[in-house]
Amino acid sequence: MTEFQPVLSQPYLIEATAKITGHSQKEQAHERRLELNKAVPKTALEEEYPLEVPLCVQPPEQPDKKAVEETEEAGGSKKEEEKPVLDTGEDNGEQPEMGEGCVVGEKMASDTKDSLPAQIAHGYAGEPWGELFTQAVNLHKLGVEGDQDAVKEAHKLLEKLRSLAPKNTLAEAYYGSATSLLGRDAANPTERFNKAIRGLKILDSVVAREPESIEIRTLRAYVCYRLPENFFHRTGTAVEDLSYLAARYEGDPSFSQDFYCQVLFDLGASYKRLSQDQEAESTWQKLLSSAKDPKYIELLRAEGFHAAGLIPAQDTGQKTKPQDGKIEKKLAEGIKLRDLALKGDTEASRKAFSFFKKAMAANPDEPLARAYYADCMSLAARDSADPGEMFSTPIKASKIMDSAVNSSPGDVRIRMIRAYHCFRLPEAFFRRTAPAIADFEHLIQMHEKDQSVFPTETYWQLLYDLSVAYQRLRLEEEALSTRKKLLSLNPDSKFKALIDENGGHELVRGPLEQLSPDNREAFYQEGFRLHDLGVAGNPAASKMALDLWQKAYEANPGDTVARAYYGSSMALAGRDSAEPNAIFGNAIKGLVHLNRAISRDRNNPRIRLLRAYLAYSLPEVFFHQTKRAIKDFRFLKMVCEQEDSVFPRELYHKILYDLGAAYQRTGDSEKAQKVWGKLMKDSPDSKYKALLQERMGAGDEDQPEENNK
Secondary structure, eight states, X not given: OOTTOOGGGOHHHXXXXXXXXXXXXXXXXXXXXXXXXXXXXXXHXXXXXXXXXXXXXXXXXXXXHHHHHHHHHTTXXXXXXXXXXXXXXXXXXXXXXXXXXXXXXXXXHHHHHHHHHHHHHHHTTTSTTXXXXXXXXXXXXXXXXXXXHHHHHHHHHHHHHHHHOTTOHHHHHHHHHHHHHHHHHOSSHHHHHHHHHHHHHHHHHHHHHOTTXXXXXXXXHHHHHHSOHHHHOOHHHHHHHHHHHHHHHHHSOOSOHXXXXXXXXXXXXXXXXXXXXXXXXXXXXXXXXXXXXXXHHHHHHHTTOOOTTTSOOOOOOOOXXXXXXXXXXXXXXXXHHHHHHHTTOHHXXXXXXXXXXXXXXXOTTOHHHHHHHHHHHHHHHHTOSOHHHHHHHHHHHHXXXXXXXXXXXXXXXXXXXXXXXXXXXXXHHXXXXXXXXXXXXXXXXXXXXXXXXXXXXXXXXXXXXXXXXXXXXXXXXXXXXXXXXXXXXXXXXXXXXXXXXXXXXXXXXXXXXGOOTTSHHHHHHHHHHHHHHHHTTOHHHHHHHHHXXXXXXXXXXXXXXXXXXXXXXXXXXXXXXXXXXXXXXXXXXXXXHHHHHHHHOTTOHHHHHHHHHHHXXXXXXXXXXXXXXXXXXXXXXXXXXXXXXXXXXXXXXXXXXXXXXXXHHTTOHHHHHHHHHHHHHHOXXXXXXXXXXXXXXXSOTTOOOOOOO
């Protein structure tokens, strides 16, 4: 089973209708994939890593307790009376030949389709919403099989059920699953991730409230099992739920043995996906000792599993190497270089990559060295002059990073490295915000269980960055909830300021409709405010700023301030887009407007500031704007030094710092050192002191790394 196995090829979902259409399993799966591919165009990245929002299998059929009791009183066996969920082909004591169409999950799909709604209807027959629940579950099943309209209808009914039966956790779990299915069917990539994550959070909440429900655990298990690990990192949750289901059966069988066998197979596949080969082998050995159907041997052979006594064994020679407790000391020099690279030092980036490449060669089985190597590989690609390398290398680095986490899932340092590696990558090109969210949440939970794992300030930073990641995927409700949680902890003042800058308060002080370009002062002040919020990272503010400045520019095309802010807001809106073409197109159009505004008003500091930071933020390999940013920064530096009142002193210091970074980006380290030396003298106690000490080679060699951001 490959890591990104097409979901529609699963026998659970296609075999039940194969007899009706007369198509084989493979033919029907292929046709469904083609149908969905036509409906949802894929980007180049998705062609390599297809987004598979899950098609959830249904919970196993539960035996009727009264029937079981009556059977036992009559001297019968519980297992003899129990209707199998999966067709093992054991009716009349015969087993089918391999290749006769007996596929794991066929009976489960058909039996569950009929029995589960009946069971739910029976369980809630006295409730006024029982029939509605049954209808929603039936529609959910159709949605699982690929019916997009059924998914929408099921979601609407389940949303209604939430208000009619707010305490019904099973309905809530189905609602979470249906929400994920909406993501599967969404054409917009951001919406896909939004819905998938939202559905997962609902399922997590329900499992937390009712952790012993087999139905709920099964729903979440297979939602997580179908999600591509590269994007969501939820295979670990699938392992947790499938392990629970297996343990429940082993303690007191509450569903069929064949469903138990399917759980074991999928649990082993989940372990394998996480590169936990010993656990996978142990689980599949247990499967072979429990399963009577020879089809499992064929399935396991396809997985490359060699069952002792049944399939010839091969010694892969792979053994888990004990972790070296002194590894960080060995990597200390590279870690310092990597920290400088994170701050934009291209020379340090090159040296860090070279260091960890050698470290990997010397310690190929060391997960921490592998994680740093992957991170520095990505940083080196950031500074590459080859556009192809800028895109392909981070994808390769992500795979290496994932393998490091899978090798040592409890290592806080490795999780931290991957979290911020994912967080740094542009969402429109790499789709790694969802993995960043998964790691942020994991690290936050670790700290809440044990506050000694890393400092409290790191915990605050993780909460803040989690809110930004949520906001990036338009999960505004989750972003707001996380910001409120952070503020309730009374963090350092800088986090309160960041939240306020990023839109922690209301975006609009008054209805924009009441503002008019004719009232220039009020209109422009609101435009400045929204633009600054957009610069701070608030996508909603960016969009509103663009609308406002477009009106201002159209009302007065000769106003250079309106035109400059219109261009800058256009670039900000592109930055927040989920489409690569919009990012590049808006950036180019925004630059055109800024350049024309400056050609008419060359000595306007406000306009030059806008262009300086737009040019500075654009990837040099594509736009070649760093030299233009340097010219604007130098102009702004001169203005600040001639007239203190033009800009706040803090902004002057930021301009000096970024001017030095721009010089360094172009390879002019001498000018960078000169500018930074001026900053050190002008503001020795500023926040830039520590950064400059590191960049200029005057850092404290014994200073420990506080976190791996």
